[in-house]
Amino acid sequence: MSAADVAQPAPVPQPATGAAPEPHAAPPAERGRTERRHGQVRGLGPGPVTRWAVAIVVGGLFALPILSMLEFTLRDGDGHSLARWAALLDPDNAARYAPLWQGLRNSLVLAAVTVAIVLLLLAPTMILVTLRFPALRRPLELVALLPISLPAIVLVVGLAPVYLFIGRTFGTGVWPLALAYGVTAMPYAYRAIQASIDATGVRTLAEAARTLGAGWPTVLLRVLAPNLRGGLLAASLISVAVVLGEFTIASLLARQNLQTALLVVNRQDAYAAVILSLLSLLLVLVLLLLIGRVGARGGRGARTEGP
Amino acid sequence: MTTTATSAEPAVLAREGVAVTFEGVVKDYGSTRVLRGLDLQVRPGELVSLLGPSGCGKTTALRVLAGLEHATEGAVRIGGQDVSGVATHRRDIGMVFQAYSLFPHLTVVANTMFGLRRRRVPRAEAARRAAEALELVGLGHLAERYPHQLSGGQQQRVALARALVTAPKVLLLDEPLSALDAKVRSGLRDEIRRLQLRLGITTIFVTHDQEEALAVSDRIAVMDSGRIEQLGTPEELYLRPATPTVAAFVGLSSVVPAQVTGGAAHVLGTVVPVLGDRADGPAEAFLRPENVRLLDATATQGVPGTVEESMFLGSLRRTLVRTVDGDLVRVQHRAEDKVGFGDTVRVALDDVPVAVR
Known part of the structure; x- marks a missing residue:
């Protein structure tokens, strides 16, 4: 599943909030969209049999390895038990699993710094470009989407000398790695944020707020951020997902994160590595589900006032 | 459309009108000159319409006055003070846009309070004054709704209340009626004029609809290609158009x-x-x-x-x-x-x- 798919707000019907909205209050764009969606399902879409067949094949492809992993972690001699899961938390094994917990902690720090980069650097830049420098929008889009076409290994070759310098200047702490992750997460975050900027009349809202006496910080925090909330949350969660799944850059730059730690532990205890992999998959899955919900909610609010 | 029949004078909103002056305002976008030396004196408490075809510079003039655009040359004065270097949010203006300017995440009353809160009016007082302003446009009963639950006409009336609640020096209207259907449009048009006369607020009204301009204005400035072709009362423009452009644009000929x-x-x-x-x-x-x-x-x-x-x-x-x-x-x-x-x-x-x- 690609990030862009996840970030697009799915159209959902408006919930009845208190007093029923007046019939003519619903914007025509929304009505048109709903009709088109229905038309697709009834007229042009595949029949129920085809749909179920596709769902089962695709679902099976995803489920099979995950279920196999689960089965693997439950193996105990000839039978099955939860012993391996329990062992993970056993204080006696703390030393053996220490790299895992350290890797997890590092990954969470990296995720937090990456999200900060997305929210405090990327998002304001995109808003600024939309409001003040619309001519720069295309170039920014190009730059933001570029990392998706660069293999991680190419990034590392370019980043190695930079990190050599960073290592000497800031020490070999793990957080500077988030600078690279900011770059890898950027294409996904960009798409999510841009979708919600496009759906919101950012310019008019900002101008209205300014004429009412709001300075730029107020405009950003009190007017634009709440209306772009869906896109900003989606961008944050997708960044977390990218960071938790990253291996190449960390490994080649000799930093430790969850994925590199998994590899290390895997050499001694394959079961623990698989359990942790399962857990991190589960975490990312939860994040993606959250994005879907958030996108749907944010999308509704934005659509009702987009120009 | 219901008319507002509040009899009590909105003392809170009333304020001495101030003069607004454009002095030789020039505005270039790259190599395109959209305002070619605009001169206009608006008297305190007057409603002046900027009327003209699209692309004549009327909206740009309004945006320069609001500080949303910066003049290439010339000065803009509000109450005698040159505001060229003053940021939009410090100009003490109220502005109503074409459409979609209400904050979607805030209720009607929270939208209306926004300007007061930015001026550090305590929450309770801001809520009271916002309720008064909503009453003034006949929407007191919709205070807790969200913008997307309102019709286009209601949204514009909230926008009007929101712009007036801070008792700004100048009210700027940027084609506030153009997105509405005919009946709502003329109702709101008359309501804007009634409110403006009652509050005595200096108002600049941008429109491309001559009928609208003729109906509500004290004076009309007919603009073409970044200049004012003629400035006069609706009667003057209609009966004695100074140029063929004005004759062609004002009234049906x-x-x-x-x-x-x-x-x-x-x-x-x-x-x-x-x-x-x-x-x-x-x-x-x-x-x-x-x-x-x-x-x-x-x-x-x-x-x-x-x-x-x-x-x-x-x-x-x-x-x-x-x-x-x-x-x-x-x-x-x-x-x-x-x-x-x-x-x-x-x-x-x-x-x-x-x-x-």
Whole structure:
């Protein structure tokens, strides 16, 4: 599943909030969209049999390895038990699993710094470009989407000398790695944020707020951020997902994160590595589900006032 | 549309009007000059419309006044103070946009309080004043709704309340009615004018709809290509357009060929005075439908013609006549004088001055 798919707000019907909205209050764009969606399902879409067949094949492809992993972690001699899961938390094994917990902690720090980069650097830049420098929008889009076409290994070759310098200047702490992750997460975050900027009349809202006496910080925090909330949350969660799944850059730059730690532990205890992999998959899955919900909610609010 | 029937004077919002001045304002976008030395003095408490076709610079002028655009040259004064270096949020203005300017994440009352809160008015007082302002536009009962639950007309009235609640020095209206349907539009138009007169707030109203401008303005500035063509009361503009552009843009006119000699125009078999100075020779005259009379085919005045179409407009009728010379002339007459396609008639011109080009 690609990030862009996840970030697009799915159209959902408006919930009845208190007093029923007046019939003519619903914007025509929304009505048109709903009709088109229905038309697709009834007229042009595949029949129920085809749909179920596709769902089962695709679902099976995803489920099979995950279920196999689960089965693997439950193996105990000839039978099955939860012993391996329990062992993970056993204080006696703390030393053996220490790299895992350290890797997890590092990954969470990296995720937090990456999200900060997305929210405090990327998002304001995109808003600024939309409001003040619309001519720069295309170039920014190009730059933001570029990392998706660069293999991680190419990034590392370019980043190695930079990190050599960073290592000497800031020490070999793990957080500077988030600078690279900011770059890898950027294409996904960009798409999510841009979708919600496009759906919101950012310019008019900002101008209205300014004429009412709001300075730029107020405009950003009190007017634009709440209306772009869906896109900003989606961008944050997708960044977390990218960071938790990253291996190449960390490994080649000799930093430790969850994925590199998994590899290390895997050499001694394959079961623990698989359990942790399962857990991190589960975490990312939860994040993606959250994005879907958030996108749907944010999308509704934005659509009702987009120009 | 309900009219606001609040009898109590909105003392909170009333404020001494201030003058607004544009002094030689020039605005360039790259190599395109959209304002070419705009001069305009708006008196305290006056409603001045900027009227013109799209691209004439009227919205740019308003945005320069609001500080949303910066003038390339010239100065803008609000209450005598040059605001060129003052940021939008410190200019103490209220502005209503075309549409979609309410904050979607805030309720109607929270939207209305926004400007007060930015001016550090305590929450309780801000809520009270916002409720008053909403009452003023007849929407007190919708205070807890969200913008997407309101109709377009209601949204614009909230936007109006939100702009007025801070008792700003100037009210700027950027085509606030253009996204509404006809009936709501004229209702809100009259309501804006009533409020403006009651509050005595200096107001600049940008519109491309001449009917709107004629109805609500103290004075109208007709703009074309970044300049003011004529500034005057609605009556002045309508009866004595200074330039052909104004004549063509304000009011409905038929344009027919005329012959000018010695300050008089020969048109439709009638000789009428010409507005302004015009050299002798062939020209085109702008004829108002209400200055043209529809006569029987047997009459002796005017020129003969045939009816192309006749529209019933309730209290009156507007008929399009093609004269024997092939010119199309629009005539406004009593609804009782029924004519139909192909009827032979005569059209004549009242003895009023006409604009020529």
